[in-house]
């Protein structure tokens with residue numbers, strides 16, 4: 001079945017089983033590899049992306065759900081590589097990633113949190129983001145989200 | 158990555174690559190080190206000092222630098238970047254002697270076609286230590302060769318040539334490394350130059366951020382799972398959900414009908430669904446009807462009982478004085494406890510897998526592996542190819558923690574690719590990650606001590622029952638012949654480091670019906686949990702402060718005793734050990750000596766809704782020379798979080814012949830909400846770097862257990878720690 005949606009500002013047309021998880025469509029049909037597979041069951045958050053401004057775990061969302069909607073992956077989070085999103089900027093400044101595999105999912109979850117709550121407390125961050133990182137970057141992720149909140153405010157001010 | 162031109166590389170004589178450490182100047186191959194040069198000697202020396210089995214001591218590693226047209230240096234690492242930050246550390250070391258800015262060094266994984274020969278693999282926290290000097294020597298040699306060539310061209314003395322950022326100058330003469338590197342094909346091999354003194358270091362000792370931050374923050378396709386070939390198919394393998402299960406009956410009719418499935422591979426035990434996309438492959442797998450011959454349906458209690466002190470082969474690994482007879486003589490003065498740690502797995506976030514393309518006369522694989530050299534021939538054999546025909550392109554790995562030392566999976570992927578005749582992409586499902594893994598062994602420990610009249614510990618014995626960690630992973634079981642029991646890995650940390658006159662450690666090696674292997678910090682993890690918990694209990698029993706007791710038992714005149722003292726005193730000060738605790742807080746301590754590094758932690762916990770919550774962690778680490786303190790802090794934080802998961806949550810159990818965990822909901826891990834305040838203190842003042850990635854992990858669990866005791870009076874002796 002042909003499904004149309006918007007991906008990172010461009011039109012995507014795919015002809016796939018409508019039940020196929022959006023994760024595999026994004027990764028393998030559209031060749032955008034930042035979105036990661038970790039568990040396939042909405043448990044780890046590695047596959048987090050945005051659909052119409054909401055964060056979703058794309059391993060558990062059928063591609064049909066995205067039809068006609070706006071999908072954003074980490075590749076589309078920033079305007080360009082030289083002008084990173086405040087979340088990515090903060091991630092660089094706090095030197096967050098170790099292996100890096102879980103990080104796209106964390107960044108997408110964090111970017112969405114800041115959209116809704118531009119100035120989250122530590123408790124807000126801890127309660128809202130439930131992704132998994134085995135390398136143990138949690139302390140830096142928390143710091144980076146706080147820093148990104150500050151960066152966003154200086155940008156908009 | 159996939160488009161690199163392999164043909165030009167093929168033209169070079171492989172033999173040359175194998176025999177010598179070499180440097181490539183714009184395509185010209187130059188042997189820097191005479192065949193039995195200093196590199197090998199240094200590496201062998203380093204390797205001998207490591208608590209890690211040196212499997213093939215006669216092989217020679219090659220280190221590769223290439224000078225690129227933009228005057229940057231390409232460094233081809235034989236070591237896997239799996240999150241530990243090794244690329245950054247190695248670039249810093251190379252930059253020191255090359256006299257270039259750190260930004261001028263690009264690090265990539267070496268592939269086996271250009272001559273990776275690294276018999277050690279990546280692991281055991283040994284990378285920085287084993288390469289600390291060799292890398293700098295090769296870099297310095299390259300610099301001197303380029304300087305000598307410039308001197309010859311310019312007719313000036315070498316000594317007068319200055320180098321900065323890869324640009325050489327002398328009077329009015331000026332040239333880049335690249336210009337000089339392409340100016341001749343005749344190169345002389347100089348004596349290994351003298352290395353810079355540490356006082357002249359530009360990068361070593363400074364906080365440097367990861368050099369691979371940008372690709373990771375922008376989500377570049379750097380992992381094995383991201384690799385593609387044109388026309389590639391996706392597959393998943395059928396794997397037994399039962400321990401020891403053998404395929405009895407198979408019906409793949411329904412699976413073959415799934416839209417998108419192109420082939421069902423059936424080759425003996427090897428069964429895989431090959432499809433146009435991963436979704437179809439997974440659907441196909443679900444439709445396979447398989448019956449399994451299960452020799453025995455294990456239950457948790459009997460499985461756990463397989464690992465028990467007194468069962469199996471015993472090997473004594475420490476014996477001082479006569480502890481056993483002292484304990485026997487005075488049963489009333491003996492204090493004895495038992496500890497257990499569970500079977501667990503690595504749960505690295507990128508599942509195990511590989512991408513393979515097997516053609517008529519060559520094969521290429523993308524895989525994040527800790528040991529491409531070790532397994533290259535085994536994989537080649539699996540597809541009936543010559544070792545030389547197989548090129549393994551090592552990719553960044555999405556975590557490993559010891560798991561990627563194994564390559565069995567890659568052999569199967571290669572076989573499937575050969576059968577299909579097209580490139581295939583095969584990665585485990587998360588359920589397969591839990592049910593078909595190589596496991597951290599379960600362990601059982603019995604500790605006994607004789608307490609003298611005045612409360613001194615007169616004798617101590619430790620018995621550790623453990624399946625092996627490395628023997629099964631070594632091809633053709635040479636491990637057993639070589640080592641007998643696995644004291645290097647599974648038994649690592651089983652010896653008592655405290656100054657107690659009579660002490661012993663015994664390893665009881667048992668086998669399990671599952672494949673057991675190394676897991677970050679290997680035997681240090683269970684052994685430190687058991688020994689340090691026991692020491693904490695002894696401190697309580699004899700009315701001593703656990704930190705002061707350690708200071709006493711580790712006192713002495715050797716350098717190591719001074720290091721223990723400094724670690725413990727710093728820890729006491731920074732953690733506020735002697736200050737009153739807040740209400741509702743318990744505090745505990747543990748220490749370990751892991752491959753020359755000393756790590757100690759004080760941990761504070763609270764109990765919230767009957768759950769243990771780690772509030773504050775103070776870690777002091779003496780890891781010798783700190784090449785990159787920022788990198789070390791990251792590793793300590795990571796080890797602390799992994800330690801919290803291991804202490805509070807993780808463990809596998811078995812029911813009706815199956816590992817019960819099928820996904821993360823049944824194998825919980827620390828989340829952001831589990832993150833305590835972490836303070837890391839790095840002690841310095843040495844000339845050599847020691848291991849960093851593993852040592853800070855081991856003290857976490859026993860320090861948490863001690864903190865829980867401090868708060869509740871309950872001694873928890875089994876991991877994961879559960880209050881009820």
Ligand code: FES
Nearest residue numbers: 038039040045059
């Ligand atoms: S892969 Fe989607 S939540 Fe884990």
Ligand code: FES
Nearest residue numbers: 099100133134135
């Ligand atoms: S950085 Fe490796 S899993 Fe998070």
